[in-house]
Amino acid sequence: MTINLGTKENTFFAERYESIEKCVDYLTTHRSEILSILSNISSYRAANAEIDSTIQTLQGAMREVETYRPACQDSMAVFMPSNVILYSYALYLLIPSLYVGRIEFRASSHVAEYVGLLHDKLKEVHQLPISNLKVSQKVFMENSVGNANIVVFTGTYSNAEQIKKQIKREQLYIFFGQGINPFIIGPDADLSLATDDVIRMRLFNSGQDCLGPDIILTHEDIAESFKNLLLEKVKALTFGANDDPSANYSPIFYKDILTAMSEYFNNNDKYIIYGGGIDFRTKKMEPTILYSKLEDRLEIAEYFSPVFNVVSYPNDEQLMKLIGSSYFSERAMGCSLYGSEHLADKLRRKHTLTINQTLEDVEQGNKAFGGHGTMSNYIFYDMQLVSKPILISEVVAEFLSEKRIEV
Numbered sequence: 001m002t003i004n005l006g007t008k009e010n011t012f013f014a015e016r017y018e019s020i021e022k023c024v025d026y027l028t029t030h031r032s033e034i035l036s037i038l039s040n041i042s043s044y045r046a047a048n049a050e051i052d053s054t055i056q057t058l059q060g061a062m063r064e065v066e067t068y069r070p071a072c073q074d075s076m077a078v079f080m081p082s083n084v085i086l087y088s089y090a091l092y093l094l095i096p097s098l099y100v101g102r103i104e105f106r107a108s109s110h111v112a113e114y115v116g117l118l119h120d121k122l123k124e125v126h127q128l129p130i131s132n133l134k135v136s137q138k139v140f141m142e143n144s145v146g147n148a149n150i151v152v153f154t155g156t157y158s159n160a161e162q163i164k165k166q167i168k169r170e171q172l173y174i175f176f177g178q179g180i181n182p183f184i185i186g187p188d189a190d191l192s193l194a195t196d197d198v199i200r201m202r203l204f205n206s207g208q209d210c211l212g213p214d215i216i217l218t219h220e221d222i223a224e225s226f227k228n229l230l231l232e233k234v235k236a237l238t239f240g241a242n243d244d245p246s247a248n249y250s251p252i253f254y255k256d257i258l259t260a261m262s263e264y265f266n267n268n269d270k271y272i273i274y275g276g277g278i279d280f281r282t283k284k285m286e287p288t289i290l291y292s293k294l295e296d297r298l299e300i301a302e303y304f305s306p307v308f309n310v311v312s313y314p315n316d317e318q319l320m321k322l323i324g325s326s327y328f329s330e331r332a333m334g335c336s337l338y339g340s341e342h343l344a345d346k347l348r349r350k351h352t353l354t355i356n357q358t359l360e361d362v363e364q365g366n367k368a369f370g371g372h373g374t375m376s377n378y379i380f381y382d383m384q385l386v387s388k389p390i391l392i393s394e395v396v397a398e399f400l401s402e403k404r405i406e407v
């Protein structure tokens with residue numbers, strides 16, 4: 001029979017929350033087992049922070065779902081990301097299982113082995129209808145995506161667009177992509193705080209994190225002072241293995257990054273003021289500082305590596321012209337502002353904005369996050385596209401409020 005689960009009284013599988021609580025207990029009591037999996041991909045600090053964030057997010061799961069009350073859906077298909085695999089497991093699988101009947105996911109080929117290990121351990125704990133499909137993307141598209149009420153894709157914009165072409169009008173398609181995340185340092189900034197924070201964010205998991213600032217825009221009046229302070233602190237950083245708690249940065253996991261960055265360094269060697277070395281044997285990439293002026297128009301992209309791309313700007317007008325350009329607007333996700341707080345309102349129009357703190361400090365898995373750039377994230381439903389900060393439960397409640405499921 002068909003029942004309507006889109007009412008206020010019955011909008012989710014409340015009985016499944018016990019499974020979420022079991023996962024929280026497991027992550028707390030078996031932390032070392034999870035660390036042994038995550039340390040294949042992440043540094044010691046990043047792996048521990050990921051476990052902490054996952055526990056906190058799962059603890060807020062029921063409150064999140066009760067707040068937004070998404071109507072129950074029959075099925076969901078998820079293309080999982082290639083990083084933060086535990087945190088993503090909570091965001092895209094565990095919490096949605098409270099309002100989705102069954103969930104099928106496909107791991108990124110880069111980390112499929114470790115996602116499989118993680119899923120095998122957690123599946124024994126939660127016993128939820130979450131399935132890891134070890135199939136090609138073509139088969140996943142045909143058998144899972146085509147029949148799902150909700151489709152979640154994490155990855156590149158170009159791949160997201162190819163999948164979007166095959167999404168039906170009645171399907172909810174949610175895309176999580178990549179952003180530039182400017183780190184802006186105004187003339188009145190606390191340089192010590194700004195320097196410490198930009199190092200903490202850029203070196204998080206050795207730069208292999210989507211929240212890392214890919215451009216550090218520094219007012220020309222304080223650019224020299226900031227550059228000298230950054231140099232001093234970066235030179236003191238130490239390299240170590242992923243299981244070394246004292247290491248400031250660790251080996252690069254994604255091999256294609258090493259190749260891409262070696263080419264980037266070679267093409268832009270005149271801007272390198274520190275670092276630039278890559279050891280392909282140990283996968284060590286030195287923290288590297290590039291310094292240029294806005295007028296040099298140095299290529300800016302998401303580097304996913306320990307690269308500090310410092311660019312000096314002359315005034316607010318030129319800064320906002322850059323931030324407002326189509327390249328930056330399309331990739332607008334997060335932005336951190338130190339000093340120049342009079343620019344805050346303008347920056348908030350497109351970004352999740354932090355003032356004198358980092359994106360890591362404010363990101364919370366039970367709240368919407370992201371920007372208004374279509375290459376960073378968007379929602380596609382009924383042939384309409386909306387780009388805004390996303391929380392899956394909130395989006396499902398907004399777009400699929402009257403759905404029914406078969407029981």
